[in-house]
Amino acid sequence: MVRGGMAVLWTILSVKSASAWDIFCRVIDNFGDIGVCWRLAADLAARAHQVRLWVDDPDALQWMAPGALAGSWPGVTVLPWAKSSDHQFLHTLQRSDVVLEGFGCAIEAAFLEWHFAGVDPQSPMPRWINLEYLSAQAYAEQSHRLPSPVQFGPAKGHTRHFFFPGFSPRSGGLLREENLLARQAAFDRWAWLAQHGVSNSGATIVSLFCYEPLALAALLDRLQRGPAPVQLLATSGRAAAAVREWQKVAVRSPDPARHARFGSLSLVFLPALTQEDYDHLLWSCDLNFVRGEDSLVRAIWAGKPFVWQIYAQHDAAHLAKMRAVLDALNAPRSWRQFHRAWNDDAGTLPSWDRARWAAAAMDARRMLLAQDDLTTRLLAFAANPTPSGN
Numbered sequence: 296m297v298r299g300g301m302a303v304l305w306t307i308l309s310v311k312s313a314s315a316w317d318i319f320c321r322v323i324d325n326f327g328d329i330g331v332c333w334r335l336a337a338d339l340a341a342r343a344h345q346v347r348l349w350v351d352d353p354d355a356l357q358w359m360a361p362g363a364l365a366g367s368w369p370g371v372t373v374l375p376w377a378k379s380s381d382h383q384f385l386h387t388l389q390r391s392d393v394v395l396e397g398f399g400c401a402i403e404a405a406f407l408e409w410h411f412a413g414v415d416p417q418s419p420m421p422r423w424i425n426l427e428y429l430s431a432q433a434y435a436e437q438s439h440r441l442p443s444p445v446q447f448g449p450a451k452g453h454t455r456h457f458f459f460p461g462f463s464p465r466s467g468g469l470l471r472e473e474n475l476l477a478r479q480a481a482f483d484r485w486a487w488l489a490q491h492g493v494s495n496s497g498a499t500i501v502s503l504f505c506y507e508p509l510a511l512a513a514l515l516d517r518l519q520r521g522p523a524p525v526q527l528l529a530t531s532g533r534a535a536a537a538v539r540e541w542q543k544v545a546v547r548s549p550d551p552a553r554h555a556r557f558g559s560l561s562l563v564f565l566p567a568l569t570q571e572d573y574d575h576l577l578w579s580c581d582l583n584f585v586r587g588e589d590s591l592v593r594a595i596w597a598g599k600p601f602v603w604q605i606y607a608q609h610d611a612a613h614l615a616k617m618r619a620v621l622d623a624l625n626a627p628r629s630w631r632q633f634h635r636a637w638n639d640d641a642g643t644l645p646s647w648d649r650a651r652w653a654a655a656a657m658d659a660r661r662m663l664l665a666q667d668d669l670t671t672r673l674l675a676f677a678a679n680p681t682p683s684g685n
Contacts, residue, residue, distance in 0.1 A: 314677070315345045315391040317410075321376070321400040322352040327606075329355050330589035332397045333363070334470050334570060335426075338670045340370025341472065347391065351376035358567040380405040390414075393422045393677045396455070408449035422677045423455040429469075429588045431619035435459040436466055440676065456680050460669050462623035467676075469592050471668035479596075484579045487572075491528070492554060493563060493579075498524035499649075502580040504573075504590055505604050507537045510637055510644050515541050517644070519558035526561045528576065534584075535564050577601075582649060584637075591620075598660040600630075600652030602637050614638060624659040627651050 320332035336346040356363045380403040439459040460467045529535045555562045577597035585594045586604040594601035629648040
């Protein structure tokens, strides 16, 4: 009993101090999965943990996290997904303390066999966690930390746990680096904007990171005809392509220039941004249009008003998910109305109320900063996956 108790104590202390993690990620669409998994990997490494990040399509990391693929990111090793089924390669590695499956990506059987076969199922190590998608709906809190005993396959007898990021102390929390507030405090907004050709002209500065919302054309039409100048910074990829389509149709301008002006609206087309520079973009703007999961969380930490485009589902289930998030943020009515119109194909955009949205955004940020972040909760859970506490 004493030896067993000491083994458990050593396990808990080792995971809390320095541990080795295997994080698995499949890039499904739009880089959201790799964006979250990379931020988590980098945050764990910054806290002195070692991470192997297994990715099936790592190309986005070339611009998202320069140096990651070359192995020059301290504490993180990026490995090709295919290697996780290579028995010979696996046996050159040390088993990790924690295996994290990003968004139910189905780890290869060969890896599970290498990592779990022969390990006593009653042993507290290794941990196996399935990191789920961000949600504020009730089911997420109800399912957070629940065990799922494995009944068959190479990991039979072991237990996988579900971990749900969220907005309350009863959830898994939100990704937030330990140095985030210090970075924000030291950030020079106008110096960063000047690097991208944006001057302090008194215009409202808006960032655009979106899919292709039907309301986008109406938004751009309104901005170019409005009484006040607006500088819109379009991120590369789908957002920039959507804006250029509007140029061709609405203002008959196929001009591919990086800067363009139409009435009160000035357009700036940004290059691909690293994750750090995407944070800088959000901190620099007066209003941020964001999409998916990772950029929503970053917009919250920016403390600026934002409009979130959630990934659409054919049965409109995304609208209920959106409402739950807005409820969690105590969003005012005008903010909810704009979100509904931005995410609903039949919606008509109302006017925005930047002052009220800004106050609500700061209130939400303060509330969430008072909670432990996702990495802190993950580390505590990996050390002791009991039902109580977070």
